[in-house]
Amino acid sequence: MDFFERQRQVKRMSFRLIVLYALAVVAIVIVVNLAVAWALGAFEAPAGELAWLMVWTSLLTAGSILLASLFRTIGLRAGGGKVARDLGGVLVPEDTSDLRLRRLRNVVEEVALASGVPVPEVYVLEDEQGINAFAAGWSPADAAIAVTRGALDRLNRDELQGVIAHEFSHVLNGDMRINIRLIGLLFGILFLAVMGRTFLYAGAFGGGRDRRDQGSNPLPLIGIALVVAGSVGVFAGRLIQASVSRQREYLADASAVQFTRQTSGLAGALKKIGGLETGSRLRTPKLDEVGHLMFGEARAHSLFATHPPLVKRIQALEPGFDPAELDALAQRWRAAPPSGMAEDAAMGLAPGAGAPRSAVTGPALGPATGSSGEWPGGAGAVAGPAAGAAADAGGTQPVARGPLPGVDTRHPVRPDAVVATVGAPGQPAYHRAGSLLNHLPPELLARARRGDTAPGLLFALLLSEHADVRQAQLAALGERHGAGAVTGALDEAGRLAGLHPLLRLPLAQLCFPALRTHPIARRQDVIATIDVLARADGRISVFEYALSRLLHRELYEATYDTPPWPVRSRSLPQARNAIAALLAVLARAGHPDEASAERAYRAGLSVILPGQDLPMTAPQHGVLALDGAWPMLDGLDPRDKARLIEAVVAVIADDGTMTVAEQELTRTVCGMLHCPLPPLTA
Structure with a gap:
């Protein structure tokens, strides 16, 4: 799939x-009606x-459930970090030692x-000794990854x-949005059980009333009714969680x-869950809300x-696994956890292993495929995990790395x-990410x-x-933030001088956790500043525009939990003008003459809108004309988006090859369409 x-x-x-x-709410309403009528x-x-x-009972019951769900959902609008903090998560500082x-x-x-x-926020559930983890958020832009102290140790x-790769699957697949929405819905369903216990307590101990009056006090009976209804909610909630979560x-x-091309890591984690007394259990009282995460x-x-x-999860990874x-x-x-x-350290991936940082290679990590014991590319190949492990160790010797490809190097x-x-x-x-x-x-x-x-780095x-364009940008930056911001941006630009195009987007992605810590x-x-810099002058390259709009979109979503445009479903005929505008901008930007641009434009058009004769016209405002196209293109059906991306690549790589800059442009365009594209070159 x-x-x-x-x-x-x-x-x-x-x-x-x-x-x-809806079925759960109906069942609860019926139970509450019967219980109240009986009481x-x-x-x-x-x-x-x-x-x-x-x-009236139905209206009050359904209204309470819906309002409780709405209240909880609004409370979760802060994103995945809110879920992690609610469970006792502690944010991992960026400069941790x-x-x-x-x-x-x-x-x-x-x-x-x-x-x-974007790199998500990272949390640790310090009070949880079981081995567990979760990803939460409304979109990748506001996601958080949390692991328990037990998993860390x-x-x-x-x-x-x-x-972590398992949890990122939930991020990429869109499971997170369902999961966080389910937290809000389950809170409403479970709300009645909490209210029922409150009524029972108030009826039994409230008000210091004379015991002779307790027989006429309806609160205990109402409390019993709500507890019964709440038990139906608990049953329904767990049934919903099971039906939504298991296959995923x-x-x-x-x-x-x-992703990792090795089964030993994931299978090893599952075996430790099964072999340790704490397993994957959590102690949080919010289990009924978050168990599916x-x-x-x-x-x-x-x-x-x-x-x-x-056992079935382990056997899916290792078919010959014996439960014994x-x-x-x-x-x-039990004797030595x-x-x-x-x-x-025993594998040479941490201090005390006796291996210098430069000696850390793929094979030290264990089998890459579950059996071969070698990473593709040989023992000397730079592997992402190996590079990261060496960085964990805090050594001083540089990791061996190959040169990045030339900016004009073309790849088939x-x-x-x-x-x-x-x-x-x-x-x-994964290897490319480690190399970057x-x-x-x-x-x-x-x-x-x-x-x-x-922020200054962005x-x-x-x-x-x-x-001239930079001067206009600096003037706009000075108007918004003063001379200090201009000096700071120029200092950061000096640090960025000569930075390879392949490294610009990864560097921007690494900024996101820090940006999300701001009010x-x-x-x-x-x-707003990113928007101003992008519009400071119409003479801006397609890549600069795409990067600025991608940063704007992702930071906007991290703040407001919605894209900067209305999200509406669109069909290809409805989006044809927006499609033509995108393909025309890309064709003119990547091809030196009108004839080659026209050929590239037609190649892309034949992929996404075959048989339609849409002329390639120059957008009135150049690349900035795409601001009106993104809402239309982002609303396409997923399968139509796949065809659109194929058309975009067909335009950019009309000759069957792509430069490094063209690859990064493709990634930024895909990001605008909420279609995350991994690095294509390292």
Whole structure:
């Protein structure tokens, strides 16, 4: 199942979730009606009075559930970080010196860059000793990844990588939005049980009333009725969680294996869950709301488990796995629980291993395919995980790395092959992400991760190479923020001088966690400044425009939980003018003469709108004309988006090859369409 089919499936799942929620509300309303009528003796009353009682009871019950769900959903608008903090999560600082936390941040950054999505916030659930993790958020732009302290302590780097890759599958597949919406819906369903317990307490102990009056006090009876209805809500909630979550966990496991190209890490994490006494259990009282988010089953026992049986998940990864092995592991670990960092050290991936940083290579990580023990490309190949592991160790020797390709180097490309990688990163993408991280200067990495320097770094990334355009941008920046901001942007631009085009987008992605730590007012200011810099002069390159609009969109979504434009479904005929405008802008930007531009435009048009004769006209406002096209293009059906991306690649790579700059332009265009594209070259 490819990315675009999964997007269609998520839409169907959203409809299914609404139907299940509606059925649960109806069932609860019926139970509450029966319980209230029984408690008040209304079955003996005239039919008219009974009908009015049931009407008002139904309205109050359904209204309470809907308002509670709405209240909880609005409270979650702050994004995935809100969910993590509600569960006791602690944000991992960007400048942490803790080796475990540094290792976690490095793994998350590598997987994010390989996936083509912004780096999410990273949290640790410090009070949870079970091995578990989750991804939460409304979109990749406001996502958060959280792991338990148990996962941090017990898992080695391979295993942690497998768990994080599993969670990123939920980010890419759109599962997060369903999951966070389900939290709000479940809160409404469970709300009545909480109210019922409150009424029971108030009826039994409230007000200091005379015991002789308790027989006429209806609160205990109403409380019992609500508790009964709430138990129906709990039952319905767990049933909904199980129906929504189980199959997606198998898919996420398979995606993680496709991503990392090794089963040992993910299977090892599952074995540790099965072999350790704490398993994947959580102690939070909010289990009924968040059980479906987790990597592993969060309850000790459950009639309606949110996850497939642990043994079946392991056997899907290792078909010959014997369940008796878990008993042997449990016996061994009962005396000496595993330490992830110690296992890393034994493999040469952490301090104390006796291996210099430059000696860390792919094979030290364990089998890349589950059996071969070698990374593709040989022992000396630069692998993303290996590079990250070396960085975790805090050594001083540089990791061996090959040169980045020349800016004008052309690589053969097939449009359908590019489309196939959207939302489906594999091991090559992970290696490329590690390589890109290794090529970023340490000073720039540190500044991208800091909240005080990340905004200035983004502004500097948007400064044009043309002197007159840059002057207009600096003047606009000075008007908004003063001379200090201008000086700061120029200082950052000096640090960026000579930065390879392949590194610009990854560097921008690394800025996002730092930007999301700012108050909303500051983020709004950054969004507005990015917009001003993009519009400072119409003479702006397509790549500069695309990067500025992508940064604007992602930061806007992280702040407001919605794209900067209305989201409406569009058909290809409705979007034909927007499609023509995008293809025309790309054709004119990438081809030196009118004839070659016309040929490239026609090549793309034949892919997305075959048989239609739309002339290639120059947009009135140049590249800025695309501001009106994105709302139309982003509203296309997932399958139509796939064809559009194929058409975009056909235009940019009319000769069957793409330069590095053209590849990054393709990635930014895909990002605007909410279709994350992994790095194509490293």
